[in-house]
Amino acid sequence: MLSWLLPVAILAGLVAAWELWVQLADVPKWQLPAPSEIAKELSSSSDLLWDHTLVTLKEIVVGFLAALIAGLVLAGGIAYSRVLERSVYPIVIASQTVPIIAIAPLLLIWVGYGLTPKIIIVALICFYPIAVNTVDGLKAADPDMINMVRALGASRWQVFTKLQIPTALPFMFSGIKIGVSVSVIAAVIGEWVGASEGLGYLITYSQPLFLTARVFAAILVLSVMGITLFVLAALAERMMMPWHFSEKRSNSMRQL
Amino acid sequence: MSMDAPIRPKIRIESVNKSYVIDGQQQAVLNGIDLTVNEGEFVSIIGPSGCGKSTLLNIIAGLDQPDSGSVELSGVTGDAISGDGFGGGRLGQTGYMQQKDLLLPWRSVLDNTILGLELRGMPKRQARERALEFTEEFGLKGFEHQYPYALSGGMRQRAAFLRTMLLDQDVVLLDEPFGALDALTRVQMQEWLLQLWESVNKTIVLITHDVDEALLLSDRVYLLTARPGKTALALEVGLPRPRHYDMVTSSEFAALKSSLMGPLRSQVLATRSGGQSG
Ligand SMILES: Nc1ncnc2c1ncn2[C@@H]1O[C@H](COP(=O)(O)OP(=O)(O)OP(=O)(O)O)[C@@H](O)[C@H]1O
Ligand SMILES: [Mg+2]
Numbered sequence: 001m002l003s004w005l006l007p008v009a010i011l012a013g014l015v016a017a018w019e020l021w022v023q024l025a026d027v028p029k030w031q032l033p034a035p036s037e038i039a040k041e042l043s044s045s046s047d048l049l050w051d052h053t054l055v056t057l058k059e060i061v062v063g064f065l066a067a068l069i070a071g072l073v074l075a076g077g078i079a080y081s082r083v084l085e086r087s088v089y090p091i092v093i094a095s096q097t098v099p100i101i102a103i104a105p106l107l108l109i110w111v112g113y114g115l116t117p118k119i120i121i122v123a124l125i126c127f128y129p130i131a132v133n134t135v136d137g138l139k140a141a142d143p144d145m146i147n148m149v150r151a152l153g154a155s156r157w158q159v160f161t162k163l164q165i166p167t168a169l170p171f172m173f174s175g176i177k178i179g180v181s182v183s184v185i186a187a188v189i190g191e192w193v194g195a196s197e198g199l200g201y202l203i204t205y206s207q208p209l210f211l212t213a214r215v216f217a218a219i220l221v222l223s224v225m226g227i228t229l230f231v232l233a234a235l236a237e238r239m240m241m242p243w244h245f246s247e248k249r250s251n252s253m254r255q256l
Numbered sequence: 257m258s259m260d261a262p263i264r265p266k267i268r269i270e271s272v273n274k275s276y277v278i279d280g281q282q283q284a285v286l287n288g289i290d291l292t293v294n295e296g297e298f299v300s301i302i303g304p305s306g307c308g309k310s311t312l313l314n315i316i317a318g319l320d321q322p323d324s325g326s327v328e329l330s331g332v333t334g335d336a337i338s339g340d341g342f343g344g345g346r347l348g349q350t351g352y353m354q355q356k357d358l359l360l361p362w363r364s365v366l367d368n369t370i371l372g373l374e375l376r377g378m379p380k381r382q383a384r385e386r387a388l389e390f391t392e393e394f395g396l397k398g399f400e401h402q403y404p405y406a407l408s409g410g411m412r413q414r415a416a417f418l419r420t421m422l423l424d425q426d427v428v429l430l431d432e433p434f435g436a437l438d439a440l441t442r443v444q445m446q447e448w449l450l451q452l453w454e455s456v457n458k459t460i461v462l463i464t465h466d467v468d469e470a471l472l473l474s475d476r477v478y479l480l481t482a483r484p485g486k487t488a489l490a491l492e493v494g495l496p497r498p499r500h501y502d503m504v505t506s507s508e509f510a511a512l513k514s515s516l517m518g519p520l521r522s523q524v525l526a527t528r529s530g531g532q533s534g
Contacts, residue, residue, distance in 0.1 A: 145358055151319055243362045
């Protein structure tokens with residue numbers, strides 16, 4: 001119960017210490033603004049922040065959804081077909097070693113400025129955890145369960161839909177939660193490489209002007225965005241797998 | 257069964273061999289096993305743990321392929337497995353209740369029981385209506401919409417049992433169906449299975465470790481040897497039908513029991529000594 005109380009208290013303590021330190025040590029505003037200063041900035045530039053938030057959010061949502069669809073389709077194919085598993089899966093895994101940050105400037109050359117390169121970067125970064133976790137999940141079906149449905153006369157496709165897909169859901173959601181967490185970073189990287197709007201752009205634009213409070217305000221909005229997306233993913237998980245959570249609650253109330 | 261019905265073999269197993277890689281080496285699990293179950297018969301298989309009882313049922317159900325020997329089901333001899341190993345062969349031709357209940361955790365009890373009907377293409381609603389007619393008889397009433405984790409072991413087994421029986425197959429294979437039940441419920445379930453079988457003319461093969469259970473329910477009891485399993489004894493149980501639990505105290509029953517217990521004990525001992533060397 002009240003498990004959120006402790007982290008909130010710790011956070012409040014840290015913010016208070018920060019405020020106190022900045023005030024007492026008289027740290028210049030451009031170097032480290034006090035939390036109160038950042039709050040002031042949040043309200044005075046709220047329109048500006050909101051406009052840039054919408055841009056970044058759009059990059060994240062579109063990129064994430066593209067990664068989700070591509071990741072699930074590919075994972076399904078890899079789990080269903082030996083040929084795809086042997087041919088495509090190693091490439092998917094190897095692709096993770098390609099530094100996507102290094103590709104970002106190239107994307108500008110290939111697809112130009114605008115939202116597209118950012119969406120591609122978000123999609124590339126989210127794709128991997130979703131695809132790999134879902135492949136693992138699709139392959140995690142209990143062999144005894146597979147035999148049980150086979151004995152009932154199930155076809156290969158029925159085993160896939162009635163057994164493998166439900167088994168994969170918890171794995172898929174782990175991938176999705178990792179994906180949404182890194183999607184915010186991905187969008188910011190995309191904007192740093194070259195953009196004229198978005199919160200990442202706002203940060204790179206404000207920093208040389210020593211608008212440090214605004215940089216912090218943008219970072220804060222990005223964090224809130226990331227947390228919100230994560231919570232939404234966790235809510236979707238709960239809605240799609242009610243058995244998973246009631247089972248956990250009854251089996252191991254306080255263990256994990 | 258009535259005397260005038262023609263006797264037709266429903267399951268005929270002849271010199272079936274099967275080996276698996278166990279502890280890194282190829283080991284025979286079934287060693288030339290012979291067994292026949294006639295139409296409408298109730299046959300039990302008893303034998304030491306690990307002697308290949310479940311393997312035998314897997315082969316009959318079409319999940320696994322024997323290395324050699326022949327298996328005939330309902331007059332059809334053939335490969336257990338065809339094509340990709342899903343569907344075809346003997347798969348889906350028997351009602352097979354495995355040793356574990358294997359309920360799908362994401363499905364309610366009711367939706368678990370209709371799985372077989374659903375795989376056959378029956379619409380969910382219709383399948384659920386059919387299942388609901390039986391939940392009371394199978395002791396699942398009031399739990400239809402629970403998830404399996406909320407059920408007792410006995411209830412889970414009854415849900416798996418209903419899943420098997422809803423398909424209404426002629427041949428039913430039961431791998432220790434009452435293993436998770438306490439003695440009292442076990443007796444209830446045995447009597448209930450007796451009634452069920454006497455009323456529906458199904459061919460049933462039951463695996464059990466319980467000698468009383470085997471004798472009370474069966475027309476014939478097969479005793480398997482320690483691994484590698486082969487038929488050590490086929491005991492005709494001539495007790496009159498319909499049977500009732502009170503019969504376990506009769507002298508006939510006691511005589512049958514002693515003729516089964518001796519050989520069973522020596523097979524179990526053989527497993528123990530084999531286990532020590534392995
Ligand atoms: N798919 C398999 N792969 C490898 N070994 C197997 C496989 N299936 C069964 N075995 C082995 O074959 C032997 C017989 O197993 P089986 O489950 O048929 O025994 P059982 O008579 O049903 O035992 P119990 O009474 O304990 O259920 C065991 O040693 C088991 O480990
Ligand atoms: Mg077994």
